[in-house]
Amino acid sequence: MKRVRWGILGTASIARRMVVPAIQRSEWGTVAGVASRELNRAKDFAAQCGIPAAYGSYGEMVNAEDVDAVYIPLTNDLHLPWILASIAAGKHVLCEKPLALNAGEVRRIQAAADGSGLLVMEGICSHFHPVHERVRELVSQGTIGDVHLVRMSVSSDFSERPNDFRWKKELGGGGLLDLGCYCVRTARMILKAEPRSVAAHATFDPETGVDTNMFVMLMFDGGVTAMIDCGILSTFRNGYEVIGTRGKIVVDTPFGNSTETRKLTVYDTRSNVVIEEWPTAHQINVQMDVVSRCIAEGTAAPVPLAESLQNARVLDACMESALQGGCTVAVR
Numbered sequence: 001m002k003r004v005r006w007g008i009l010g011t012a013s014i015a016r017r018m019v020v021p022a023i024q025r026s027e028w029g030t031v032a033g034v035a036s037r038e039l040n041r042a043k044d045f046a047a048q049c050g051i052p053a054a055y056g057s058y059g060e061m062v063n064a065e066d067v068d069a070v071y072i073p074l075t076n077d078l079h080l081p082w083i084l085a086s087i088a089a090g091k092h093v094l095c096e097k098p099l100a101l102n103a104g105e106v107r108r109i110q111a112a113a114d115g116s117g118l119l120v121m122e123g124i125c126s127h128f129h130p131v132h133e134r135v136r137e138l139v140s141q142g143t144i145g146d147v148h149l150v151r152m153s154v155s156s157d158f159s160e161r162p163n164d165f166r167w168k169k170e171l172g173g174g175g176l177l178d179l180g181c182y183c184v185r186t187a188r189m190i191l192k193a194e195p196r197s198v199a200a201h202a203t204f205d206p207e208t209g210v211d212t213n214m215f216v217m218l219m220f221d222g223g224v225t226a227m228i229d230c231g232i233l234s235t236f237r238n239g240y241e242v243i244g245t246r247g248k249i250v251v252d253t254p255f256g257n258s259t260e261t262r263k264l265t266v267y268d269t270r271s272n273v274v275i276e277e278w279p280t281a282h283q284i285n286v287q288m289d290v291v292s293r294c295i296a297e298g299t300a301a302p303v304p305l306a307e308s309l310q311n312a313r314v315l316d317a318c319m320e321s322a323l324q325g326g327c328t329v330a331v332r
Contacts, residue, residue: 004092004292005032007067009058009082011045014096015073018257020049022288023071029292032068035061058082062089069119069295072096075165076172080105083120087112092119092295098177099305103312103332110305119294121301122308126182126255128286131262131279135242135249136190143266143275145246150190150226152183154255155213155234166232167208174210176202176318179230182255183240184318185311187218187226190242195220195314197330202322203233216318219328247274257284 006023008015008031015034023029031051036042039056046054055061062070062085069092072082080100086093087109099122100106113120126132139147155175158164166173188194195218202214213231220226238256242249252263260282266275290302314331321329 002296003028003030004295005030005066005068006292007032007055007061007064007070007091008034008045008051009061009070009072009086010074011036011041012073014257015071016045016049018284019071019073019288020051022282022285023292024050025285026289026292028289028296029069032066033061033064059085062086062091068092069094069292071123075168076101076177077170079172080108083109084112087116087118087120090116090118094119094121094123094291096123098122098172098181098312098315099308100312101172101177103309103316106305106309106312110309113305119291119301120305121291121303122305123287124182124185124303125257125283125287126186127303128290129254129262129279129281129283131251131254131264132186132189134264134277134279135251136192138249138266138275139190139242139244140192143246144242144244144248147191147242147244148224149243150187150240151243152187152226152228152240153230153237154179154183155229155231155237157234157236158232167205167210169209173208174212175231175233176211176214176315176322178232179255180214180216180228180318181311181315183226183228183230184216184218184314185307186240186254187228188311188314191220191224191226193220193224194310195226195331197328198314198317198321199326199328200318200321201326203231205233211319211322214318214322216321218314 033053035055042054070086072095165171200216212233216228218226261280
């Protein structure tokens with residue numbers, strides 16, 4: 001079995017802490033090289049992580065003959081150019097969420113990837129944790145009756161990290177792209193439907209212009225609603241609930257990479273616990289193993305670009321609504 005040879009484009013913390021170890025544990029992948037715009041930084045990263053090659057430019061690694069696939073953990077503004085460069089060099093791509101800054105950029109990625117024979121995928125690690133699929137299964141089985149509301153809260157306080165990219169609008173910062181993308185996708189997945197319109201209200205940092213906190217309503221056919229609040233200037237929250245006519249499902253700590261075990265509780269209409277489960281997985285380990293295997297075997301990406309495009313369309317509508325003071329915006 002030939003292992004997929006990954007190149008790491010950048011020395012981001014998530015690559016060092018999570019992704020490189022996950023690839024090194026995988027039966028289907030290996031880390032062939034790491035690139036930085038500063039060669040010494042790449043060399044230090046390679047030495048610490050046991051990576052055989054270090055590159056002093058992104059372009060050098062993207063075009064290296066001993067690299068099959070590129071993992072991109074760069075700031076959001078750099079996703080599009082380096083995805084396109086990787087495709088042009090004949091490399092498979094796994095790029096951290098969000099895949100691009102907007103739906104227009106995702107369409108450009110789709111056009112470049114179409115017919116290339118390459119796997120190009122948005123890295124949505126929560127897709128690989130079984131808790132969300134279990135929620136979807138319970139909803140499909142009618143365990144809580146007809147669902148009419150999904151409510152999600154994901155936020156953190158980045159006020160003491162002023163140099164973080166999330167505070168830089170030109171880098172694609174803000175809470176919606178960083179955290180809201182998870183919520184929008186998970187709500188769509190659970191409901192197996194697409195919102196027809198959205199309404200959003202946000203606070204924007206007066207100095208940087210990034211959205212610091214945002215409240216979103218996704219409106220689906222049949223009166224079903226998803227209520228999402230997310231932000232980078234708020235107390236830590238991480239949870240969601242799915243509310244139906246015969247009960248509700250509550251998931252604690254559904255997002256993030258530091259927790260492997262997520263608690264899932266089903267309540268009846270009188271708030272009695274009827275099911276309690278603790279689905280467990282190291283979602284990045286699973287992601288890197290599954291994606292590497294798909295590349296090695298030539299099978300389709302588990303998260304297709306069409307899915308990333310639809311999520312981007314909804315996020316675009318959310319930002320449009322927030323910038324217009326909360327008016328309802330149709331999802332195009």
